[in-house]
Amino acid sequence: MNDTKSKDPLHGITLQQILEKLVGHYGFDTLGELIKIKCFNENPTVKSSLTFLRKTDWARKKVEELYVKTLPKF
Template sequence: MIEQQQNNPLHGLSLETMLTELVDFYDWKILDAALRLACFKTNPNMPACLKFLKKTEWARERVEAFYLYRFKRMPKGSAAQFELKPRERGFEDGIVPRKPQELTVELIADMRAKATADYEAMKQNKGSRPRYGSDKPRAQDSYAQNRSSSHNKPAPSQDPKNPWGK
């Protein structure tokens, strides 16, 4: 397990240290705008946030993912990597964390609005997309031809010894 974890910036990092780094660099307002966790909005303080994050696994994973991909700016992994919790993910040898991404409340709001607009556009285009990647009408495939011509054939036999009806 140690071999798999040595390329993860979260390995050996306590939640308190991580949260302290994030608060020192970003401030509570930016963390609230980016992560939308109540512990960062209403009376934010280190002991209360630590207590909440230790009890709430999904919130802790959200903070850890933010730390990895916004603060340490590690490269995005494969789909298999995203199935794992942030502390279980590994990175290739030689990949080192970069400088933290500069964020403001306005930039986060713009990013969220763009993501929402992209999602809505994708939802609307989903039904009107060409099925097979082209706008040209497609010739009927063999399955459809066999299905349409099978109306004249007798139904298969229900006899288990003769499933083909012959």
């Protein structure tokens, strides 16, 4: 039998789930210090942050990288 489980830690998880876990773990204040983007520092909400991250590849990549680094702490 072939094991088809993905080695990608982001496989099967949505951007919203990633963001909600990071916000739950760090809060928007710390998240805004770790990733310097306006949507985390000025009136942050999960909804507005998702809108920005879905349009902005470099910012989404930073959020995904932080999630993978933080994964062992969840």
